[in-house]
Every structure is written in C-alpha cells, then in structure tokens.
Amino acid sequence: MSYIVLARKYRPRTFSEMVGQEHVVQALSNALEQQRLHHAYLFTGTRGVGKTTVSRILAKSLNCQGADGNGGITAAPCGVCQACTDIDSGRFVDYTELDAASNRGVDEVQQLLEQAVYKPVQGRFKVFMIDEVHMLTGHAFNAMLKTLEEPPEYLKFVLATTDPQKVPVTVLSRCLQFNLRPMAPETVQEHLAHVLADEKVEAEPGALRLLSRAARGSMRDALSLTDQAIAFGAGQLQEAAVRQMLGSVDRSHVFRLIEALAAGDGKTVVETSEALRLHGLSAAAALEEMSMVLQRMAVLQAVPSASEGGDEEAATIARLAQMLPADETQLLYSICLHGRTELGLAPDEYAALTMVLLRLLAFKPSASQEKKTLLTRPAPQAAVPASPRPTENPDGRPSVSPQANRGDAPAAPPRPTAPPGRVLPVVEPRQPAPRAAAPAGQGNDVVGVPVRLQPEPLRDTATGVPAVTPTPEGDFWQATVQQLVDREAITALVRELALQAQLVGRDEGHWMLRVERESLNQPASRERLKNALQAAGHAVEISVEVGAVSDSPARRNAHAAWLRQQAAEQIILNDPFVQQMQRDFGAKIVPGSIKPVAKTRE
Incomplete structure (x- = not known):
C-alpha cells in the first residue's frame, strides 16, 4: 500500500x-x-x-x-x-x-x-x-x-x-x-504532538517548537515539514536534526549576540557572525530569531507579569530584558526588521548580516555620560566660599537655604588647610571674568565652577509653543549662534546642535551646553562646533550634557515665529473689510491660510 x-x-x-x-x-x-x-x-x-x-x-x-x-x-x-x-x-x-x-x-x-x-x-x-x-x-x-x-x-x-x-x-x-486565521505556533505544536503520538514517532519538544515556528501559521506546511523531518531523522525528530534541516539559528547564538550588544562588545558580535557563516546558518533566520527574542523582551519590560513560566528560554529572555533599557530594545528590534530587507541587496548576505549587527552596536547610546559639572577635581567644602546652596524640593525644582538669603550672614573665610586653587564664578554677558590673585605658594588649578541651575522646560498648554525662560546666558548664546548661522560657519547636525542647546554655565576657558536629545550629542558635532566658536573668537572647550532645556535659540525662534503668526492673524481679523465680509456674507477665513510676511534683511 x-x-x-x-x-x-x-x-x-x-x-x-x-x-x-x-x-x-x-x-x-x-x-x-x-x-x-x-x-x-x-x-x-x-x-x-x-x-x-x-x-x-x-x-x-x-x-x-x-x-x-x-x-x-x-x-x-x-x-x-x-x-x-x-x-x-x-x-x-x-x-x-x-x-x-x-x-x-x-x-x-x-x-x-x-x-x-x-x-x-x-x-x-x-x-x-x-x-x-x-x-x-x-x-x-x-x-x-x-x-x-x-x-x-x-x-x-x-x-x-x-x-x-x-x-x-x-x-x-x-x-x-x-x-480563517493563521494558527498560533502553540496550536500547531500541540496538534503535531497528537499526530506523532498516533504515528508512534518519538519527537523532542524543541523539534516540534522549531517546526511550528517554521510553518508560519499553516497546518499543512507544518505536517509537510514534519514528514520531511521524519525522513531526515530516520524516523525520529530531534531538535539538532530539525534545526539542521531548516537551517534555523540556535537561540544560543541569538542570546550571545544580544548580550554582547548590551555590553557593547563588538568583538563577540563579529565572532558570532562568523560562527553563523561557518555553520552555514541563514542570515535572514538570525535576524528573524533576534526580532522574536527582542519582541518578547519588550513585552517583559512593559508588562513584567507577562512572563511565560513554562518556556525553558523564559529565564534567559527575562535576564536579557533586565540588561537592556526599554528604548534600546525597541531600537534594536526596528533595526533587525529593516536589516532583513537589506540582505538581498548586498553581494554577500553574511557581510550584510555583520553590517546590521554593527549598526546595532553603533546606534547603541554610550554608557558613559558627560559629567554634569565642570569640576576638574573635587574640592572640600571649606574651600568654597559660602553661597546659597541649592537643594531639591519634592517637585524637583531647586531651592535655596533660608540662611543663604540673609544679608547679615557673613561668608566663611577659607581655612588654611584648603588645597591650592581658586573658584571661578559664572561670567555675566559681555563682562570680563574677574581674576582673583592666587595666594603665594598656591597654584592656579581650577577647583570648581558654580553652574547656574535652570528650571525645568515648560510648554504653553494653550498654544502648544515651547515656553522660553530668558536667561543672560541665553541672550549671549542666541547672539553667538545667530552670528555663526549667518556666516554659514555651522551647517547640518552642528547647526542643529547649536540651535537646540542651552548655555547653562561658562568660564573663561570652558562652556557647558545642555541638549534634550542624546542623538545630538555626537563627538564629531561637538568638535566642529568648538572649531567654529574658536574661529569666531571664542577659544573655549565645550562640554555637552543631556537634560531639560528651557532657553535655547530654537525655542526662542519658535516663540518669535508664533508671536509673528499671532500678530498677522490679528491684523487680518481686525481689518474692516474682512469684518464686513464676515458680517454681510458669512465669509470664513480658511485655517492656516494666514502667513506672516518674512522680514527682509538690508
């Protein structure tokens, strides 16, 4: 028969x-x-x-x-x-x-x-x-x-x-x-187990899991692959044999890759990619398996109670979910999905796989953040003159100790045990930095620079326009950036960095900038901005931190554009002819049709 x-x-x-x-x-x-x-x-x-x-x-x-x-x-x-x-x-x-x-x-x-x-x-x-x-x-x-x-x-x-x-x-x-919906892998796996039990064929759960995933929701494909796997394994279904038949990537390789990406270990990433090439495993399957693991990690990060306790890989995926931040998991998932479409465009799919993995590593945010102060070495409390010491209220805003506001509170004199050095105050706009004569026998190394604390960024809830909290540093930085833009000394990402940055503190040789987006804080952009400032006569070093911004050239420009728009709309609405047309003929002004006239520079 x-x-x-x-x-x-x-x-x-x-x-x-x-x-x-x-x-x-x-x-x-x-x-x-x-x-x-x-x-x-x-x-x-x-x-x-x-x-x-x-x-x-x-x-x-x-x-x-x-x-x-x-x-x-x-x-x-x-x-x-x-x-x-x-x-x-x-x-x-x-x-x-x-x-x-x-x-x-x-x-x-x-x-x-x-x-x-x-x-x-x-x-x-x-x-x-x-x-x-x-x-x-x-x-x-x-x-x-x-x-x-x-x-x-x-x-x-x-x-x-x-x-x-x-x-x-x-x-x-x-x-x-x-x-008729595509069938879930769990449904396919359960049905395959019943079929193989009737056929009296021994099968490992891992082999059935691989077959159910490869079927992609089709029960007929699952049964056809099972027929092929039985013939390939000489009447038995073993996970290693099925994985070899399907060309599937072992999840251990995927776990190793994600762990290396979390640790920023580029050597392990490249070595694992070469191992996939040597074993003849599919590059597309590698990215597909990574996407599946990253998807489960993202679910665990968003809903910790969604852990699949019955899966033997659940513990490893839960551990990886704790190693990667949620935003990095989403970024890696997106890059893996887009990388699969690029494999066919490359002359070698394994070279394309390596490039995708290196892209995952390149777009990983740096673990070492810029320091938030300009301290070159820690200074004991006694070496700093008494000044209002900011603290944090429960709502996150800085506050000053009441004693610091009293005019009769004398500043504590420096003790003889203070280390050599001096403290540079914040420089006011267009004023030379005060130079304090260093005591005899003491060096001129900078101990610390007070940085003016800025309030949290605000947004006008009625207009949706970013609110601006003007600061002296903001006036100076606006004029400086506008000068660089007019001379076209900065372009592209460097111009965006300067426009989106807020000057939060500066001394005679060092400026501290703050941006809200980590993607703007790139070493190449910082270097080009420093060179442009030096060419404009500001021979300073710059540092960039990531945080809330309340006064930047971009915010000021957006607020100024909104004011010009409001003024233009008021001119039209207050025009007698327009009011007569609305009153007599029911005319309406098309939203968005009013535009302010751009100012021409002489």
Missing part, C-alpha cells in the same frame, strides 16, 4: 477535528443546527489553514444521510454514509470543485453554471466549490453574478481565496464571508 502523507492522512473530516478555527466552526455549526443556511459562502485565509477542508465538511453536513440512511442536515456528519465517503474520496457527483487558477475564463464558468439547472442526483444539495476564486477574469465574475445572487434552492456556492482584495465587491456582497 502506498504511503499517505501526513497532510492528507490527518485532514479533518468533521468540525470537531478542526483546530485553530473555532470562530468559523461555531458559526457554521449553529447555522446548520438552526437550519439558517446561506446560499453562498466565502472562506478567506493564507495557505494551509483549512479553506478546502471546511468546504468539504460543509458539503458533507448538507448531504449526510446518517449511518442508518435516515439522517438530515447536521453539524456532525457521520462519515460512513455514501455521501460522506464519496465526498472524502472526491467522487460525489453533486459536489464539484473548480480550480480557478487553471480554469479562470468565462467559458469554464459557464460550463459550471450549466449544471445549476439540474437538481441533485444523489445528495440533498448541489455544492459548487471554486478555489482561488480571485484568479477568475472580470468576464467570468460577471457571468456568475446573477446565479450567485439568486441560485436555485438546492444549490450552494462555496468560494475560497487567499487574496480577498482581488474579489469584486459585487461578489463579496453576495456571500457570507469567513476569515
């Missing part, structure tokens, strides 16, 4: 045997039990999810005669009567399957419809099943519209397609549509 492949041998023959399509089974079963039968059904879904199977079971339910020959329409066909056995074997005269992929013309459809005028020969209903119905031509669809809308009471249409968007709306409106 010839061998029957698993996909055909274990094709469901009743609704109770179907898996993963409970919503369709429930609707059809209730309709059959209540005798509420539609004349045309449309089943949509990807390959191997059960469209043809549901059609055959529906035909058996309509024509089942029962084991005793006295049965009627039922949701549970007996499977032993002549109608059920003939439909299963494909020789039932009143059940016709038409493959529209090869019979897509109007002539084939007309030949099928010519049979509609004849009553059933053996069964209770005639059933016309048209597979891949979207392949029919426009004339073929038009030829069947009238019969599809008002068929004889003994005729049922069953249409199946993988692309319902190509089916005309006139056909969709005449059918009762059911969407």
Whole structure:
C-alpha cells in the first residue's frame, strides 16, 4: 500500500477535528443546527489553514444521510454514509470543485453554471466549490453574478481565496464571508504532538517548537515539514536534526549576540557572525530569531507579569530584558526588521548580516555620560566660599537655604588647610571674568565652577509653543549662534546642535551646553562646533550634557515665529473689510491660510 502523507492522512473530516478555527466552526455549526443556511459562502485565509477542508465538511453536513440512511442536515456528519465517503474520496457527483487558477475564463464558468439547472442526483444539495476564486477574469465574475445572487434552492456556492482584495465587491456582497486565521505556533505544536503520538514517532519538544515556528501559521506546511523531518531523522525528530534541516539559528547564538550588544562588545558580535557563516546558518533566520527574542523582551519590560513560566528560554529572555533599557530594545528590534530587507541587496548576505549587527552596536547610546559639572577635581567644602546652596524640593525644582538669603550672614573665610586653587564664578554677558590673585605658594588649578541651575522646560498648554525662560546666558548664546548661522560657519547636525542647546554655565576657558536629545550629542558635532566658536573668537572647550532645556535659540525662534503668526492673524481679523465680509456674507477665513510676511534683511 502506498504511503499517505501526513497532510492528507490527518485532514479533518468533521468540525470537531478542526483546530485553530473555532470562530468559523461555531458559526457554521449553529447555522446548520438552526437550519439558517446561506446560499453562498466565502472562506478567506493564507495557505494551509483549512479553506478546502471546511468546504468539504460543509458539503458533507448538507448531504449526510446518517449511518442508518435516515439522517438530515447536521453539524456532525457521520462519515460512513455514501455521501460522506464519496465526498472524502472526491467522487460525489453533486459536489464539484473548480480550480480557478487553471480554469479562470468565462467559458469554464459557464460550463459550471450549466449544471445549476439540474437538481441533485444523489445528495440533498448541489455544492459548487471554486478555489482561488480571485484568479477568475472580470468576464467570468460577471457571468456568475446573477446565479450567485439568486441560485436555485438546492444549490450552494462555496468560494475560497487567499487574496480577498482581488474579489469584486459585487461578489463579496453576495456571500457570507469567513476569515480563517493563521494558527498560533502553540496550536500547531500541540496538534503535531497528537499526530506523532498516533504515528508512534518519538519527537523532542524543541523539534516540534522549531517546526511550528517554521510553518508560519499553516497546518499543512507544518505536517509537510514534519514528514520531511521524519525522513531526515530516520524516523525520529530531534531538535539538532530539525534545526539542521531548516537551517534555523540556535537561540544560543541569538542570546550571545544580544548580550554582547548590551555590553557593547563588538568583538563577540563579529565572532558570532562568523560562527553563523561557518555553520552555514541563514542570515535572514538570525535576524528573524533576534526580532522574536527582542519582541518578547519588550513585552517583559512593559508588562513584567507577562512572563511565560513554562518556556525553558523564559529565564534567559527575562535576564536579557533586565540588561537592556526599554528604548534600546525597541531600537534594536526596528533595526533587525529593516536589516532583513537589506540582505538581498548586498553581494554577500553574511557581510550584510555583520553590517546590521554593527549598526546595532553603533546606534547603541554610550554608557558613559558627560559629567554634569565642570569640576576638574573635587574640592572640600571649606574651600568654597559660602553661597546659597541649592537643594531639591519634592517637585524637583531647586531651592535655596533660608540662611543663604540673609544679608547679615557673613561668608566663611577659607581655612588654611584648603588645597591650592581658586573658584571661578559664572561670567555675566559681555563682562570680563574677574581674576582673583592666587595666594603665594598656591597654584592656579581650577577647583570648581558654580553652574547656574535652570528650571525645568515648560510648554504653553494653550498654544502648544515651547515656553522660553530668558536667561543672560541665553541672550549671549542666541547672539553667538545667530552670528555663526549667518556666516554659514555651522551647517547640518552642528547647526542643529547649536540651535537646540542651552548655555547653562561658562568660564573663561570652558562652556557647558545642555541638549534634550542624546542623538545630538555626537563627538564629531561637538568638535566642529568648538572649531567654529574658536574661529569666531571664542577659544573655549565645550562640554555637552543631556537634560531639560528651557532657553535655547530654537525655542526662542519658535516663540518669535508664533508671536509673528499671532500678530498677522490679528491684523487680518481686525481689518474692516474682512469684518464686513464676515458680517454681510458669512465669509470664513480658511485655517492656516494666514502667513506672516518674512522680514527682509538690508
């Protein structure tokens, strides 16, 4: 006896045997039990999810005669009567399957419809099943519209397609549509376990997990891959053999890559990529597995209670989720998805894989942040003159000790034990920095520079325009940046860094800038901005920190643009002619049509 492949041998023959399509089974079963039968059904879904199977079971339910020959329409066909056995074997005269992929013309459809005028020969209903119905031509669809809308009471249409968007709306409106969903990997794995238990084939859970993932929601693909894996493993399903057959990437490689990316270890990343090349593993599969792991990590980071305790890999994924910040996980996931589309464009997919992995490493934010002060070495408290010492209120804003505000509180003199050095105060705009004469025997090394604390950034809730808190440093920085922009001394990212930055502190040789976005804080941009400042006569070193910004040239420009827009709108609204047109003719001003006139520079 010839061998029957698993996909055909274990094709469901009743609704109770179907898996993963409970919503369709429930609707059809209730309709059959209540005798509420539609004349045309449309089943949509990807390959191997059960469209043809549901059609055959529906035909058996309509024509089942029962084991005793006295049965009627039922949701549970007996499977032993002549109608059920003939439909299963494909020789039932009143059940016709038409493959529209090869019979897509109007002539084939007309030949099928010519049979509609004849009553059933053996069964209770005639059933016309048209597979891949979207392949029919426009004339073929038009030829069947009238019969599809008002068929004889003994005729049922069953249409199946993988692309319902190509089916005309006139056909969709005449059918009762059911969407068969792709099956979850867990559902496929459970069904494979039952099939292999009936076949008495030993299988490792890891091998079934790989097969269920490779099926991509198709039960027929899963059973076909299982047939191939049984032949490859000589009657056994072992994880290593199945992984070799599928070319899948071992999750250990993926875990090693993500761990190296979290640690910024470029050497391990390149070595792991070379290991994938030596083992002949698929580069696309590597990025796919990384995307799946990163997706589970992102879920754990957002919802810690969503941990899958039954998965043996859950502990490792949970550990990796703690190593990476949530924003970096999202970034790596996005780069992996886009990197898969680039593999086919590269001359070597493994070289493309290495570039994607290095891109993941290059876009990883630096772990070492810029220091938030300009201290060159720590200074004891006694060496700093008494000044208002900022603290933090519960709302996060700085406050000053009450004693510091008293005018009668004398400053504590420096003790003899103070280390050599001096303290530079914040320089006011356009004023030379005061130089204090260093005591004899003491050096001129900078001990600390007080940095003026800035309030948190504000946004006008009524207008949505970023609020600006003017500061003396902001006036000076606005003028400096505007000078550089007018001379085109800075462009592109360097100009964006200068416009988005806030000058929070400066002395005669060092300026501290603050930006809100880490992507602007790049070494090359900082170096080019420093060179531009030196060319403009400001021979200083600059440091950039990441934090809240309340006074930057970009914020000032946005606020000024908003003010000009408001002034332009007021001019139009207050114009007597405009008011007369609104009053007499109900005229309305189109939103967004008022634009301020740009000022021309002389």
